[in-house]
Amino acid sequence: MNKQIIVPLDMDHDKAIELAKCFNPELCRLKVGNQLFTSSGPKIIEELNALGYEIFLDLKFHDIPNTVYEAVRSAADLGVWMLNVHIAGGRSMLKKAKEALDSYTQPPLLIGVTMLTSLSNEDVKEIGINDISDSILNLASLAKECGLDGVVCSPREVSLIKDKLGKDFIAVTPGIRLETSSDDQVRVLTPIEAVNNGSDFLVIGRPITKSRNPLESLKEIITDLNS
Ligand code: C5P
Numbered sequence: 001m002n003k004q005i006i007v008p009l010d011m012d013h014d015k016a017i018e019l020a021k022c023f024n025p026e027l028c029r030l031k032v033g034n035q036l037f038t039s040s041g042p043k044i045i046e047e048l049n050a051l052g053y054e055i056f057l058d059l060k061f062h063d064i065p066n067t068v069y070e071a072v073r074s075a076a077d078l079g080v081w082m083l084n085v086h087i088a089g090g091r092s093m094l095k096k097a098k099e100a101l102d103s104y105t106q107p108p109l110l111i112g113v114t115m116l117t118s119l120s121n122e123d124v125k126e127i128g129i130n131d132i133s134d135s136i137l138n139l140a141s142l143a144k145e146c147g148l149d150g151v152v153c154s155p156r157e158v159s160l161i162k163d164k165l166g167k168d169f170i171a172v173t174p175g176i177r178l179e180t181s182s183d184d185q186v187r188v189l190t191p192i193e194a195v196n197n198g199s200d201f202l203v204i205g206r207p208i209t210k211s212r213n214p215l216e217s218l219k220e221i222i223t224d225l226n227s
Pocket of ligand 1: 010058113116153
């Protein structure tokens with residue numbers, strides 16, 4: 001159960017390395033997203049790998065198929081454990097992303113983003129989507145058809161997705177909160193609720209990284225999940 005938690009390092013380079021040194025690769029995996037990757041460059045992956053961590057590179061590729069193909073190969077060459085693309089990029093893009101990993105003996109897990117967990121029902125209506133659940137299920141089905149390993153979704157949508165697409169289709173869930181404060185996240189649940197819904201990996205950021213003692217907060221969540 002321990003390595004179910006992925007801690008996003010949404011911070012600058014020095015803070016990220018400090019936090020990685022304070023955690024332990026036996027306890028969690030780490031996520032490098034747009035903020036850290038854009039400010040630090042690919043060397044951050046090398047540094048975190050050298051500390052023994054498995055890395056989820058969360059750059060959410062969404063572009064024409066050929067560009068995504070090349071970006072996925074570049075990400076795989078960095079030695080990441082998991083990477084992701086936006087499913088909304090469509091079938092051809094998803095197939096190219098999958099094809100990009102064909103020649104790797106140990107390819108990273110390829111995960112598709114359904115819909116950002118910060119979007120509310122009103123937000124999705126504004127971008128022309130009427131039923132959020134229907135749309136997420138459609139996107140997840142397309143990702144599975146194209147050979148992706150799983151999806152990023154809200155912990156609230158996991159059971160729906162697993163019921164339709166099977167337990168082995170990986171669900172990675174951000175939008176985890178310990179108490180009432182949700183920051184900018186909207187479709188949130190607690191860690192235990194997320195795991196009970198079938199979540200395979202929990203992305204838990206600010207509740208850990210902004211706490212007074214990040215290592216203690218991480219350990220408390222792991223203890224709760226294991227009890
Ligand atoms: O701090 P917090 O727990 O909200 O962090 C959630 C992390 O997961 C952020 O790094 C965010 O970019 C990422 N994420 C998300 N929703 C998605 C995909 C990724 O919140 N659909």
